[in-house]
Amino acid sequence: MESEDTRDKEDTIECEIGCGTILKRDHSGICCSQGHNICPDCAPNMLADIFVTPESKIPVKCVYCNVELDSIQVERQLSQEELSIYMMHYSIKRIDPAIDKVMNCPMCNYFEVWDISSTSNFFYCQGEGCKKGSCSICFETFDVPSSFVVSEKQYKEMQKGMLKHYKCYEYQEMKKDWDKAIERGTKRFCPTCGVGGIKDDACLKMNCKCRILWCYFCGKREDKVDKKNPKGNFYQHCVDWKDNPKRCPVYLYELASVDPRWHSSNRKFNREFFHKLLTYREIRKFFKKYTKEQFQNLCDAIPSVANHGYDLEEAMTMDIELIKR
Secondary structure (H helix, E strand, C coil): CCCHHHHHHHCEEECCCCCCCEEECCCCCEECCCCCEECCCHHHHHHHHHHCCHHHHCCCECCCCCCECCHHHHHCCCCHHHHHHHHHHHHHHHHCCCCCCEEECCCCCCEEECCCCCCCCEEECCCCCCCEEEECCCCCEEECCCCCCCCHHHHHHHHHCCHHHHHHHHCHHHHHHHHHHHHHHHCEECCCCCCEECCCCCCCEEECCCCCEEECCCCCECCCCCCCCCCCCHHHHHCCCCCCCCCCCCCHHHHHHCCCCCCCCCHHHHHHHHHHHHHHHHHHHHHHHCCHHHHHHHHHHCHHHHCCCCCHHHHHHCCCCCCCC
C-alpha cells in the first residue's frame, strides 16, 4: 500500500527553467502537452520575449519541445496590457494563419495588418494619446513631426530619432542573418519538419511530432545516422561512439569520459556548453559572409544587436569541436 509521503512525492515535479521550485502537478504555471513545466514565477519572464516580436511568436510554443501551449495557460500569466496584445495577435492568426505582417505599436495596443509585400520599416501609431513612430526592425520609438514643415531644431531631433532608422532598413538583411545564426545555435531543429526547440535532460534521441526520430547531437534523422547494425534501432547509432566519430552518445554527460570539457553530472552545464559550441559555429559562418567592420556598422545602427552578449574573440578562437576524442 502506498504511504501518503510516497503519493506526495509522485505528485510533484520541478520547474524546467532550473530555479529549483518544486511544483504540484496542478500548479498555476505552464505545462505543455509533453510534460515540460514552468513555475508561476518563471513563466511571465519566459513569456516576456514574445512581446518583442509577437507577430512571429504567437501562438506561443514550448521552448523545450516547440509544442503549441494551451492559450488559457498563457493568458493567466499575462498582465492586462500584455493580454490585450496577445489576444489580438492570437485571434488574427486563428482567422488566417498566413497573416504574418501584423504591426503593432510597442508603446500601446494599436495595431495594423500590413500587406506582406510591404518593405517599409516605419510604423506610425494612430492610437489616441500615443501617436508615436517606431522602427519595425530595431523596435525603438521616435516622435513623429506634426507637419511636413519643420524647424531646424525639430529636424535635429528627427535625426536623433526617425531618420537614423533608415540605417536599420539598410542593415535589415544582415540583422536577419545574425538573428538566424543565434537561433540556430541556441536551438536544435528537426531535420524533416524544421520544428525547433531545446531538449530537456533526457537522452539525445528526439521523437518529433512529425513522427521522425533524430539525434539531437548530430542533428541527423534516424535513417541517415551511422549505426553498428544499419537495420537496427536508433540506439545502434550510439554503439562504440567513443571510437567512431560518426556516432553519438546517448547522454551528454557521457562525453566527460573522453573529453574533460564536459561535466559528468552537471546536466545544465552540458546543455549550455553544447549550445555555446553550436552558437560559436554559427557565428563563424556569419563572419564568413560579413566583415567585422560591417558587423560593427550593424551594431551601431541597431542597439539590440550591439547588446548581443557574446564574446566574439572567444567565438572566433575557441576549439568548437563537439567531441575531442
